[in-house]
Amino acid sequence: MDQSGSSTSNLFSLQSHILAEESLHPGASGDFSWIISAISLAGKAIAHRVRRARLENALGDEGSTNVQGESQQRMDLIANDILMRCLGTRASIAVLASEEDEEPTILRRGNEGGKYCVLFDPLDGSSTLDTNGAVGTIFTILRNDHLIESAERTVCQPGRKQIAAGYILYGPSTAFVITTGSGVDLFELDPFIGSFILVKRGMRIPQAKRIYSVNEAYSASFPQGYQEYLKWAHANQYSSRYIGSLCADVHRILINGGVFLYPPTTSHPDGKLRLLYEANPMAMILEQAGGMSLSGSTPTLDVQPKKLHERVPLVLGSSDEVKAVMRHLT
Numbered sequence: 096m097d098q099s100g101s102s103t104s105n106l107f108s109l110q111s112h113i114l115a116e117e118s119l120h121p122g123a124s125g126d127f128s129w130i131i132s133a134i135s136l137a138g139k140a141i142a143h144r145v146r147r148a149r150l151e152n153a154l155g156d157e158g159s160t161n162v163q164g165e166s167q168q169r170m171d172l173i174a175n176d177i178l179m180r181c182l183g184t185r186a187s188i189a190v191l192a193s194e195e196d197e198e199p200t201i202l203r204r205g206n207e208g209g210k211y212c213v214l215f216d217p218l219d220g221s222s223t224l225d226t227n228g229a230v231g232t233i234f235t236i237l238r239n240d241h242l243i244e245s246a247e248r249t250v251c252q253p254g255r256k257q258i259a260a261g262y263i264l265y266g267p268s269t270a271f272v273i274t275t276g277s278g279v280d281l282f283e284l285d286p287f288i289g290s291f292i293l294v295k296r297g298m299r300i301p302q303a304k305r306i307y308s309v310n311e312a313y314s315a316s317f318p319q320g321y322q323e324y325l326k327w328a329h330a331n332q333y334s335s336r337y338i339g340s341l342c343a344d345v346h347r348i349l350i351n352g353g354v355f356l357y358p359p360t361t362s363h364p365d366g367k368l369r370l371l372y373e374a375n376p377m378a379m380i381l382e383q384a385g386g387m388s389l390s391g392s393t394p395t396l397d398v399q400p401k402k403l404h405e406r407v408p409l410v411l412g413s414s415d416e417v418k419a420v421m422r423h424l425t
């Protein structure tokens with residue numbers, strides 16, 4: 096097994112991999128596998144539209160703003176619609192929630208079934224799409240509690256309760272990264288056969304790597320400790336990489352190591368990234384790969400969400416590098 100997990104020689108698709116995992120859970124109903132297959136289908140459809148966005152004149156602003164007060168890109172809404180249409184057909188889903196929709200979508204209530212809630216950022220980093228930057232879809236799966244009346248309260252579960260999390264990165268290749276709580280696996284889309292093929296099992300993030308990833312333009316408004324950390328990193332031969340697309344920055348860190356920071360800023364005093372469908376999925380992936388993720392001094396996965404779209408500060412990556420940041424914050 097090399098540093099970032101074992102390469103595989105057999106041809107395993109995402110579908111066969113999930114079914115093999117399901118067989119490890121006697122009595123599994125297959126509902127969960129159906130959800131992953133719906134996300135996989137949506138990922139292939141979004142990958143296709145992302146690659147044709149300029150040809151189809153689908154770039155740029157839609158002219159609307161989402162609940163976050165951010166201008167929506169046309170592709171944000173196209174990706175959101177694809178995910179809704181793929182996931183809406185799965186009888187095992189009670190609630191869907193998206194970065195692009197103010198309220199959760201209730202598909203089934205109480206005794207109508209629906210064991211799971213699926214939350215997603217349909218297109219992360221979409222502002223880089225105009226310049227052909229890598230963008231992604233981030234998703235997380237939670238158990239539904241049908242005794243809780245409010246859909247928002249149902250999905251406001253700490254990240255530790257996620258039963259699966261992952262992202263699909265639309266870059267030079269289309270990568271599908273997923274964890275169901277027993278390690279992180281990497282699949283790559285083979286467009287000729289239309290399947291995500293398993294390429295790495297049990298990915299492990301390097302323990303240390305002198306690369307930090309932060310939008311330094313805002314550093315004057317970071318709390319003092321973060322500024323102290325950056326001064327220390329500059330004095331200790333760190334290099335910097337920042338794409339401005341969380342999926343792309345996290346994927347690089349998962350493979351090469353390093354640390355990503357989005358501290359509190361003047362315009363985002365609680366941090367910019369959304370806890371439920373950006374920070375938590377990435378935190379689960381990083382912890383499962385042997386890394387760390389903190390929001391302030393609390394492990395991200397232990398933060399108790401109060402609102403669907405709440406934001407948190409985020410420091411995640413190689414454990415030695417996250418600890419180096421924390422040494423300057425306390």
Ligand code: AHG
Binds near residue numbers: 221342367
């Ligand atoms: P989204 O495109 O879903 O709104 O997410 C953008 C996020 C995240 O992808 C990235 O890490 C961060 O915004 C970049 O923020 P800045 O442009 O403020 O650096």
Ligand code: MN
Binds near residue numbers: 219341
């Ligand atoms: Mn995002």
Ligand code: MN
Binds near residue numbers: 171216217219
């Ligand atoms: Mn988004």
